[in-house]
Amino acid sequence: MVNTAYLQVSTNGxxxxxxxxxxxxxxxxxxxxxxxxxTVFCPSSTSAVTTIEFENGCLSDFRSLFDEIVNPERPYAHxxxxxxxxxHSHIRAALLGPSLTVPFSDRKLLLGTWQQIIFVDFDNxxxxxxxxxxxxxx
Amino acid sequence: MVNTAYLQVSTNGxxxxxxxxxxxxxxxxxxxxxxxxxTVFCPSSTSAVTTIEFENGCLSDFRSLFDEIVNPERPYAHxxxxxxxxxHSHIRAALLGPSLTVPFSDRKLLLGTWQQIIFVDFDNxxxxxxxxxxxxxx
Amino acid sequence: MVNTAYLQVSTNGxxxxxxxxxxxxxxxxxxxxxxxxxTVFCPSSTSAVTTIEFENGCLSDFRSLFDEIVNPERPYAHxxxxxxxxxHSHIRAALLGPSLTVPFSDRKLLLGTWQQIIFVDFDNxxxxxxxxxxxxxx
Numbered sequence: 001m002v003n004t005a006y007l008q009v010s011t012n013g014x015x016x017x018x019x020x021x022x023x024x025x026x027x028x029x030x031x032x033x034x035x036x037x038x039t040v041f042c043p044s045s046t047s048a049v050t051t052i053e054f055e056n057g058c059l060s061d062f063r064s065l066f067d068e069i070v071n072p073e074r075p076y077a078h079x080x081x082x083x084x085x086x087x088h089s090h091i092r093a094a095l096l097g098p099s100l101t102v103p104f105s106d107r108k109l110l111l112g113t114w115q116q117i118i119f120v121d122f123d124n125x126x127x128x129x130x131x132x133x134x135x136x137x138x
Numbered sequence: 139m140v141n142t143a144y145l146q147v148s149t150n151g152x153x154x155x156x157x158x159x160x161x162x163x164x165x166x167x168x169x170x171x172x173x174x175x176x177t178v179f180c181p182s183s184t185s186a187v188t189t190i191e192f193e194n195g196c197l198s199d200f201r202s203l204f205d206e207i208v209n210p211e212r213p214y215a216h217x218x219x220x221x222x223x224x225x226h227s228h229i230r231a232a233l234l235g236p237s238l239t240v241p242f243s244d245r246k247l248l249l250g251t252w253q254q255i256i257f258v259d260f261d262n263x264x265x266x267x268x269x270x271x272x273x274x275x276x
Numbered sequence: 277m278v279n280t281a282y283l284q285v286s287t288n289g290x291x292x293x294x295x296x297x298x299x300x301x302x303x304x305x306x307x308x309x310x311x312x313x314x315t316v317f318c319p320s321s322t323s324a325v326t327t328i329e330f331e332n333g334c335l336s337d338f339r340s341l342f343d344e345i346v347n348p349e350r351p352y353a354h355x356x357x358x359x360x361x362x363x364h365s366h367i368r369a370a371l372l373g374p375s376l377t378v379p380f381s382d383r384k385l386l387l388g389t390w391q392q393i394i395f396v397d398f399d400n401x402x403x404x405x406x407x408x409x410x411x412x413x414x
Contacts, residue, residue, distance in 0.1 A: 002311045002414045004381045035140045037177055037239075037274055039313055039377050043388035045329040052232040053183040057216030061229050064215075069207055069345055077340075078333035091337050094328040098391070099377050101177050101237050101313075103272030105142045110270045112181035115236070132386045134379030136274060136313055136412060138140045173278045175315055175377075175412055190370040191321040195354035199367050202353075207345055239315050239375050241410030243280045248408045250319035253374070274412060276278045 003031035003135040010128055011047075011121035015063045015092075019054045020131070021109070021116045027133045028104055035105045036137015041098060043132060046089040046123040048096035054116040066092050066122070089122040096120065104137075141169035141273040148266055149185075149259035153201045153230075157192045158269070159247070159254045165271045166242055173243045174275015179236060181270060184227040184261040186234035192254040204230050204260070227260040234258065242275075279307035279411040286404055287323075287397035291339045291368075295330045296407070297385070297392045303409045304380055311381045312413015317374060319408060322365040322399040324372035330392040342368050342398070365398040372396065380413075 005027045009018055024038060040049050052058050076087025100117065103110045111117070121127055143165045147156055158178070166176060178187050190196050214225025238255065241248045249255070259265055281303045285294055300314060316325050328334050352363025376393065379386045387393070397403055 004311060004379065004386075035142060037175070037272055037313070039379055041377075041379050041386060043386055043391060045327060045334075045388060045391045050232050051183060051236050053216075053228055055216070055219070057214065057219040057225065058183075058228045058232075060215040061225050062232055065208060065229050065233065070341060076333065077336040078329075078331070081331070081333040087333065087337050090329055090334045091341050094326050094334075094338055094394075095341065095372065096233065097235065097373065097376070098327050100235070101179075101239050101377050103142065103177055103179050103270050105272075110142075110179060110181055110272075112183060115181060115183045118232075132379050134313055134381075134386075173280060175313070175410055188370050189321060189374050191354075191366055193354070193357070195352065195357040195363065196321075196366045196370075198353040199363050200370055203346060203367050203371065234371065235373065238373070239317075239377050241280065241315055241317050241408050243410075248280075248317060248319055248410075250321060253319060253321045256370075 001033050003033060005133045007131040007133055009119055013121050013123040013125045013127055015066060016121045017059050018119045019116045020119050024117055025109055028107055031135040033135050033137040034107055037101050037103055039099060039101045039134045041132040046086060046093050047121045048093045048098055049100040049119055050096055051115045052118050053114045086124040089124055092122040139171050141171060143271045145269040145271055147257055151259050151261040151263045151265055153204060154259045155197050156257045157254045158257050162255055163247055166245055169273040171273050171275040172245055175239050175241055177237060177239045177272045179270040184224060184231050185259045186231045186236055187238040187257055188234055189253050190256050191252045224262040227262055230260040277309050281409045283407040283409055285395055289397050289399040289401045289403055291342060292397045293335050294395045295392045296395050300393055301385055304383055307411040309411050309413040310383055313377050313379055315375060315377045315410045317408040322362060322369050323397045324369045324374055325376040325395050326372055327391045328394050329390045362400040365400055368398040
């Protein structure tokens with residue numbers, strides 16, 4: 001069985017981080033698939049998905065990492081060509097990745113106690129995003 | 139068909155790296171699924187999974203990368219709030235990612251000759267870990 | 277339903293980046309699976325897969341990121357042991373990851389408008405690569 005659903009997220013951009021765990025769980029319940037995989041996919045080249053302990057310290061440290069290794073202040077070839085100033089957003093998104101696959105069983109996500117699914121919008125302005133939640137299983 | 143299994147791993151923490159390839163292959167044989175996908179998932183916010191050539195040079199270089207880009211010696215907001223000293227572990231795990239999906243066919247993982255599946259425990263102390271192996275296929 | 281296919285790619289190595297989106301879409305059409313997941317997998321420890329906006333600015337910035345955070349000019353333990361000079365290739369591939377899972381529906385990949393699937397060969401010489409495309413769905 002395959003169930004395709006979409007999740008709307010309004011973001012502020014600039015490495016805005018959203019905990020989408022509850023919404024992914026709700027979609028699994030709606031899907032009538034008991035056990036399998038859910039792939040959370042960002043159909044975008046400036047946003048990404050991973051897991052983290054969703055508390056302000058970790059979120060701040062996560063943003064600092066990307067400011068350090070993909071610094072928005074340095075020159076980007078993308079910006080020179082297109083002038084939209086989000087060259088760093090593209091590179092951050094490509095590094096972290098647009099896809100996360102999480103197993104579930106008996107209709108429950110098999111996450112750790114302190115582990116949440118996060119959607120990260122790296123773009124340099126607010127965006128209305130639509131994520132794909134693809135549920136495959138029995 | 140969906141088969142959910144668990145894999146116990148005892149680690150030393152501190153970027154301890156375990157080759158779990160043989161155990162993932164054994165689980166595919168047990169599952170009676172001939173072809174499909176296996177998702178190796180870390181239900182934790184301080185560990186992660188990827189592939190590498192499992193030889194001491196690569197393992198040492200891999201640890202050096204994380205010491206450089208997510209240096210445990212600098213301040214972390216997580217540590218200031220919680221005092222557990224593993225702020226770098228959380229950020230490393232979020233960057234590398236908790237999920238790896240590997241195809242298999244005729245009950246064999248479709249890995250490269252010099253490619254192994256590794257579980258990496260970034261936490262700052264020994265841990266007893268339980269990974270999820272979700273097998274989906276025919 | 278599970279369909280296993282392979283994709284041949286001739287590369288120049290040295291972070292050569294190939295847009296494989298059209299070939300992945302063609303394989304979904306051949307598979308006769310209407311909706312599900314396709315996992316693009318690199319059976320190699322020196323190449324990786326992600327998505328990006330495939331334009332020269334982004335590609336140049338992406339290469340610069342890896343030159344900065346996994347600099348080929350510094351010493352690598354792998355090179356000291358094996359003398360093949362591709363220690364940085366292994367570490368880059370392990371960081372970016374060998375696996376990408378993309379949802380599709382009505383035989384179409386659910387990618388963003390400006391988002392392409394890229395195969396990145398980090399090895400330090402030209403290679404003939406064979407990627408796995410595993411299609412699972414209905």
